[in-house]
Amino acid sequence: MASYLGSLAQFNVDVDSWKIYQEQLEQFLEVNKIKNDLRKSAFLSCIGQDAYKLLRDLCTPQLPKEKSFEELCALMENHFTPKINIFRERNNFYAASQQDGESIADYTARLRNLSTNCNFGDKLEGILIDKFVFGLKSGRIKDRVCEEKPTSETTFSQIVEIALAKETYLFNEADQVNWIKNKKGQQFRQKYNTSSAEHKNFGSRYAVHGDKGAKNTGVSGVQKHGYFQSKGSNKNSKGNNQAVNTVPENNICRVCGKRHTGIQNCKYKNYRCNLCGTVGHLAKMCNKSKSTNFLNVESVDDGTHESLICNIETNGLKPIILDVKINNVKLKAQLDSGSGLTVISEKTFYELFNKNTILKNVFKNVCGYTGEKINILGFFLAEISFKDRVCELFKIFVVEKGGPNLLGRDFMEKFSIKLANINMLDYTELNFEQLKNKYSKLFNNDLGEYVHEKFKIRLRDNATPIFYKPRQIPFAFKEQVEEQLCRLDKLGVISQVESSEWGSPLVPILKSDGKIRLCADYKVTVNKFVQDVKYPLPRIEEIFQKVSKGKEFSKIDLSEAYNQLVLDEESSKILTWSTHKGLFKVHRLPYGVSPASAIFQKLIEQLFQGHDCVANFLDDIIIT
Numbered sequence: 001m002a003s004y005l006g007s008l009a010q011f012n013v014d015v016d017s018w019k020i021y022q023e024q025l026e027q028f029l030e031v032n033k034i035k036n037d038l039r040k041s042a043f044l045s046c047i048g049q050d051a052y053k054l055l056r057d058l059c060t061p062q063l064p065k066e067k068s069f070e071e072l073c074a075l076m077e078n079h080f081t082p083k084i085n086i087f088r089e090r091n092n093f094y095a096a097s098q099q100d101g102e103s104i105a106d107y108t109a110r111l112r113n114l115s116t117n118c119n120f121g122d123k124l125e126g127i128l129i130d131k132f133v134f135g136l137k138s139g140r141i142k143d144r145v146c147e148e149k150p151t152s153e154t155t156f157s158q159i160v161e162i163a164l165a166k167e168t169y170l171f172n173e174a175d176q177v178n179w180i181k182n183k184k185g186q187q188f189r190q191k192y193n194t195s196s197a198e199h200k201n202f203g204s205r206y207a208v209h210g211d212k213g214a215k216n217t218g219v220s221g222v223q224k225h226g227y228f229q230s231k232g233s234n235k236n237s238k239g240n241n242q243a244v245n246t247v248p249e250n251n252i253c254r255v256c257g258k259r260h261t262g263i264q265n266c267k268y269k270n271y272r273c274n275l276c277g278t279v280g281h282l283a284k285m286c287n288k289s290k291s292t293n294f295l296n297v298e299s300v301d302d303g304t305h306e307s308l309i310c311n312i313e314t315n316g317l318k319p320i321i322l323d324v325k326i327n328n329v330k331l332k333a334q335l336d337s338g339s340g341l342t343v344i345s346e347k348t349f350y351e352l353f354n355k356n357t358i359l360k361n362v363f364k365n366v367c368g369y370t371g372e373k374i375n376i377l378g379f380f381l382a383e384i385s386f387k388d389r390v391c392e393l394f395k396i397f398v399v400e401k402g403g404p405n406l407l408g409r410d411f412m413e414k415f416s417i418k419l420a421n422i423n424m425l426d427y428t429e430l431n432f433e434q435l436k437n438k439y440s441k442l443f444n445n446d447l448g449e450y451v452h453e454k455f456k457i458r459l460r461d462n463a464t465p466i467f468y469k470p471r472q473i474p475f476a477f478k479e480q481v482e483e484q485l486c487r488l489d490k491l492g493v494i495s496q497v498e499s500s501e502w503g504s505p506l507v508p509i510l511k512s513d514g515k516i517r518l519c520a521d522y523k524v525t526v527n528k529f530v531q532d533v534k535y536p537l538p539r540i541e542e543i544f545q546k547v548s549k550g551k552e553f554s555k556i557d558l559s560e561a562y563n564q565l566v567l568d569e570e571s572s573k574i575l576t577w578s579t580h581k582g583l584f585k586v587h588r589l590p591y592g593v594s595p596a597s598a599i600f601q602k603l604i605e606q607l608f609q610g611h612d613c614v615a616n617f618l619d620d621i622i623i624t
Helices: 020-031 038-046 049-059 070-081 085-097 102-114 121-135 140-146 158-175 212-217 344-351 411-413 432-438 473-492 540-546 569-574 598-605
Strands: 321-326 327-337 343-345 378-387 389-399 448-453 494-495 506-510 516-520 554-556 563-568 575-579 582-586 612-616 621-622
Touching: 020 038, 020 070, 038 070, 049 070, 085 102, 102 121, 102 158, 121 140, 121 158, 140 158, 158 389, 212 540, 327 344, 327 582, 343 344, 378 411, 389 411, 411 575, 432 621, 448 612, 473 506, 473 516, 516 575, 540 612, 569 582
Parallel strands: 343 389, 448 563, 506 575
Antiparallel strands: 321 327, 321 378, 378 389, 494 582, 506 516, 554 621, 575 582, 612 621
């Protein structure tokens, strides 16, 4: 076994799948070129004592060695492979439907898997289309798919692509930035200002209890034990129970809600209300919008300064509790405008949603008002409904342990609720210097090295060594070429040798920054005999699809990317450089050898497999 390529574990009769083990066995025999009767001997030597005992019982009265390799495999397959009930498989297939929180890609993969043993034959494509559409959850994605007119040429993949495109659009729509903007695009906020005596009475959470005047203006306003003050105001408070007003309360316009003199001077007097359809006032001043929970702000005065909206909770004021439905599960939650996210506790998640819901990873830091880090277990996409409105693909975050369930600013924006800050729960940017210190090895000037495996350049059987004498180097580049050879030798990329059967002439490439990159002209030597590595480069559409959900983007350009991959000893000799300074054996994957790009692309994609919103094209990696 020590001389075999790869390894084959013993077959565990209690745990392992014979079908999978047989596939691994066939690959093991093929890579080691074990043929004919030797396959049977290798098989019996590898399967282990328990499996051999079982096989011996199956062969009785003969011994396993008296049967052929194919007969032994057939005996094991008949013993371990259960009989398939086609109608049972079809029943499971037709009973399948999209689960809560299940993405289109996961639902598609599950349908394909369920159809494996259904024996649909050449009708499989049409049946998959029908089942996929019928099993989709009711909503905008299903409505979009149902708009299509199927033809005889319509494929299952085309229908799935339509659903994926709609899912991506809804996901991006649900992830919009939760800020209300005025006509000039400025962020509308207010700051609160209170005396030191009032801070002693503040609770950890805030609730909104605006007076009549505040609701008429569309902004949370005066409370019994505090007030709001715009950043643009230059007046001081005269007491805990007094609000700062630069315009008398009776000068509030009943058309637009702003403070000015005379309705006849209001530019909105001929506007039509979006709620009741009556001409003469804006929707925020409509009697139908008078509600503590719904405080609509349609426009902001051009002269208003940017300010942070805050409110105050005293011990005698209760939080605002709303009844919502998440995936048709009733839930009571606090309305909290200080939270940038809608969150539920770990306990609530496992009691109500854990059965059919899969949490997705969160790659952003979330912290509280005082800066302490909040541990987010993950998030899931859900259908959330409040009163008579429904929002699909809404992000619900799950907090480890956690307190009360909170409906944050993302919920408020979707359902047109305008309140003030409560608990400060938002994203924070990581300090770049801290990252550099923590991962110092990534930011130094040393050449990186992929240490998990060595790579091999495979030649065809008819390969014969070719040696070329070094080519003339232009005098203008000669000094730079020698400096690069010295640098690469110190980094361990190359090492000088006395002789070599292979020799590829050195070719200096002038980069855009004026520096020299050393390559070899392998097309006249090694590339003639190299076995191609078949691995496609991604299309631009595939890259766009992977990063389509992003808002902010970062690009990582790997330094001397190919040179970070280590070659085995035989490949190092084959790729030897022939230079005016002598022969240099190449220890790292060089530029110019034909399978280099496929090897590198395959490796990077495997490293980031399973990570959403990461794509690469060779050594350029984009993250969002």
